[in-house]
Amino acid sequence: MKNEQLCEHLRQIKTIIQPKDLVCEECIKTGDDWVHLRTCQTCGVTLCCDDSPNTHITKHYHKTDHPVIISAQPGEQWLWCYKDEIFAEY
Numbered sequence: 001m002k003n004e005q006l007c008e009h010l011r012q013i014k015t016i017i018q019p020k021d022l023v024c025e026e027c028i029k030t031g032d033d034w035v036h037l038r039t040c041q042t043c044g045v046t047l048c049c050d051d052s053p054n055t056h057i058t059k060h061y062h063k064t065d066h067p068v069i070i071s072a073q074p075g076e077q078w079l080w081c082y083k084d085e086i087f088a089e090y
């Protein structure tokens with residue numbers, strides 16, 4: 001990641017928290033489906049993306065104010081900062 005293009009939240013990420021399981025921790029409780037998964041870089045929860053019916057990761061951000069997520073999709077290596085709306089690959 002190029003530091004000059006990153007916000008303070010992305011610069012604070014020193015170690016990537018990978019998903020424990022490739023499931024949306026909320027959808028699995030209700031039997032709902034998801035499209036893609038994202039992992040919070042503050043607490044490590046893995047939840048569904050905004051293309052999924054329940055948009056759990058964005059709801060998590062609004063509830064907790066945890067700013068940075070990664071894609072939990074195999075083969076994808078990117079981060080997103082909700083606060084500053086900045087995308088970065090790693």
